[in-house]
Amino acid sequence: MQTANPVPIGTPTLKRRLVAMVYEAFLLVAVEALAVFTFIFATGNRQEPVYRAGLMVFLFLVTAAYFVHAWSGAGFTLAMKTWRIKVVKVGVAKVPFKNAALRYLLAWGWFAPALAIGALLDLHHLKEWALLLTLGMLAWALTAFLDKDRQFLHDRIAGTRLIALPKAQKVQKPQKVQKANAK
Numbered sequence: 001m002q003t004a005n006p007v008p009i010g011t012p013t014l015k016r017r018l019v020a021m022v023y024e025a026f027l028l029v030a031v032e033a034l035a036v037f038t039f040i041f042a043t044g045n046r047q048e049p050v051y052r053a054g055l056m057v058f059l060f061l062v063t064a065a066y067f068v069h070a071w072s073g074a075g076f077t078l079a080m081k082t083w084r085i086k087v088v089k090v091g092v093a094k095v096p097f098k099n100a101a102l103r104y105l106l107a108w109g110w111f112a113p114a115l116a117i118g119a120l121l122d123l124h125h126l127k128e129w130a131l132l133l134t135l136g137m138l139a140w141a142l143t144a145f146l147d148k149d150r151q152f153l154h155d156r157i158a159g160t161r162l163i164a165l166p167k168a169q170k171v172q173k174p175q176k177v178q179k180a181n182a183k
Helices: 014-043 049-072 078-082 097-110 112-120 126-146 153-158
Strands: 085-088 161-164
Touching: 014 049, 014 078, 014 085, 014 126, 049 097, 078 085, 097 112, 097 126, 097 153, 112 126, 126 153
Parallel strands: none
Antiparallel strands: 085 161
16 A cells, blocks of 8 residues: 655755754763763773773773664664654665664764874864864765765765655644534
């Protein structure tokens, strides 16, 4: 049975995707704060370099678990659901774990090149880091304009794509039936 008016599925606008990413960053702060608390509690708040490195690895893995679980399960995080954006892999019902994990690793392309260049240049000022990260993120965002389907580079390589979900249809409440024989 087909619906009378099928809703076309398109790619969300770049603006919508970037706003969802900003919202996602706020939500991720809460997830990471809980992870930091857990790590500090488990390690007794030790400050040796090996523990600091361990914290970075732990945060990377917690973030991976958050995103990969969401993308390979429902296909979206809370921020993506709010902005009606979903990660899909054409031809399958759910994004396979392998594709979701690859997407997570490749999504570091938003930040990793700038972080590596900043480390190589031995940057120390916040303004320099902010400029470098901004330029790197702009360069990655521009990859959507070079793609025929307007997908980011990490989605193209991972075999996934972002789709715009339609607005939920408002359900009309049934009218109250008035009694025909009013006294």
